[in-house]
Amino acid sequence: MRAQASEPIGLSAAFWQRTDVLAALSARDIGHLFRLVRQYGGMSQTRIGIAVNLSQGKVSAIMNSSAQVTTLDVFERIADGFAMPDPARLTLGLAPRAASTAIPSRDTSRPPADPPRIAPPTVNLVHSGEDEDTMRRRDFVGLTGAALFSAVLQPTAPATPADSLEDIAAALVEHPIPTNRPIDLTALARTVAQAKSSYQACRYAEVTAILPTLLRTVRAVCLTTTADARHRAHALSAEAHHVAASILLKQDDKGLAWLAADRSTQAAHTSENPLMIGSSARIITRALMDGRHHRAAITTATTAAQRMDTDLRHPTENDLSIYGSLLLSGAVAAAQTGSRHTATELLDEATQAAHRLRHDANHMWTAFGPGNVLCHRVNIALTMGDAGTAIDYARQVHIDALPIKERKATLLLDTARAFLTWNKHDQALYVLRAAGGIAPEEITARPATLRLVRDLLATAPITVRREAREYAESLGALA
Structure with a gap:
């Protein structure tokens, strides 16, 4: 009997083990x-659309990269529609099917996957050109209800324990x-992807919990594997240590x-990738900047x-994303030295790469695209003293x-700093609360953010x- 169009698409187990499929899932590149x-x-676009509950036009837009999937419910629909x-x-960064149907545990180390959103009011605040007093009256009234509880009343205990x-x-x-045990590099790649995905979702406590075992595993595997598997193992080690360095930078642990x-x-370099x-x-580059070695970071x-x-004449989306992200890192470092010309030049080159990419994506875990370039322009303008x-x-x-x-929260924190520099304390407080609503651990688990909260309090007017x-x-910021 012919399958009904509304039934999930059944794809073979071999399909889900393909390298290109795993790469698309890791990057959350639904178009690919x-x-x-x-x-x-x-499968036709129409058949795919029926399975995942999207129109054929939307499927076409996603496939040609003029639209992208960013929301959890759509990722879930796609996973269910493909019987993933x-x-x-x-x-892909989703819970296993069995876990999604089980009774939720009382483990609070991981925030809800889709917390109450208060981003739209923040976007309205930042985009609007209204009188500041009008915005204060309107927006702080809006924060006295559910948004206040979701954004302000976060756990006071640090989300990243010292013992982790x-x-x-x-x-x-x-x-x-x-290790003498059999090595499953595909399973190890999934764990590395989970760590990177959790980091980008600002689930820092979850990442710090799995990193010690993950780091020991990848280092052991690199000693054991040979030939092509050795290159792949070292690539996974590079990614796992990248996540570790990112977490440690968030914690101000420079060494x-x-x-x-x-x-x-x-x-x-050992991976030769x-x-x-x-x-x-x-x-x-980020570690050099954090240690104030800005000129070395630029270089x-x-x-x-x-x-x-020089090496890539016909760049892929991955190539453009890495290339553009390197330019942005150099621009931030240049701004730290006060070199406005170099920072602007590198930003403009990154803008060209973003225009070639055409949209914000997460190829190679970079979150690179036109919006990301704008986020860096916010940061660099603030660094140069132009709030x-x-x-x-x-x-x-x-x-x-x-x-x-992580990119959304970073943008909002930079915007809060800009408002604070501009002596708009009420707007700074509002944007801080919004950042906490999007990514609670970006507020509660970062020393730098807690210092920003204390700075705001120290300089706040009586109103x-x-x-x-x-x-x-x-937040426990006064302790």
Whole structure:
């Protein structure tokens, strides 16, 4: 009997184990996934659309990269429509099917996958040109209800315990022990992808919990594998250590962050994968900047970008994303040195790469695209002491088009800093609350963000001081 069009698409187990399919799932590149389903499953756009509850026009737009999938419910519909097996769901960043139907546990270490959204009021605030008093009256009234509870009343305990960082430190410095157990690089790749996805979703406690074991595993595997598998193992090690360095930078742990970044770079070069080498240059650049070695950071980022520009005559989306992200890293470093000309030049080159990419995506875990370039313009304008220009750039960002929560939260924190520099304390407080609604651990688990909250309270005028103090106390920022 002929299958009904509304039934889930049944794809073979071999399809979900293909390297190109796993890459599409890891990058959450649904357009690429749809193209692979059509290529290997023989499914038309109409059939795909029926299975995942999207119109044929929407499927076509996603396949040609003029639209993208960013919301959890659509990812879930796609996974269900394709009858995606649990390993594929995990690679896509979703809970396994069995877990999604079980009674939720009381584990609170991981925030809800789709917390109450308060981003739209923030976007309205940043985009609007209304009188400041009018916005204050309207927006703070709006924050007294459900949004206040979702954005302000976050847990006061730090989300990243010190002992977790000690475990990461131990995993970084221990001599790796070769393993005699069978090595499943595909399963290891899924775990690495889960760590990267959780980091980008700002689930930092979850990442720190899995990193010690993951780091020990990838280092042991690199000692054991041979031939082509060795290159793949080192690429996974580069990515795992990249995540570790990113978490450590969030925690202001410069020494360990540098060690993890260096391990990422060494593993990337051993993998002989140009994209891994370029990606590792990004995390080394960030570590150099965090240590105030800004000129070395500029050199590292721009040299890696120039190498890619020279070697890649027909760049893929992955190439453009790594290349553009390196330029953005160099621009931030240049701004830190006060070199406005160099920062602007690198930003303009990154803009050209973003225009070639045409949309914001998350290829190679970069979140690169036109919106990401604008986010960096916000940060660089703020660094150069021009808070008004930073806010003007922030008004141009379509926050819902940014593909990851970490980038959204970072944009809002930069915008809050700009408002604070501009002595708009009420707006700074409002945007901080909104950032917490999107990514709670970006507020509660980062020393730098808690310092921003304390700075806001220390300089707040009497009209905002009470609200600022209540917010700071709710975060435990006064302890």
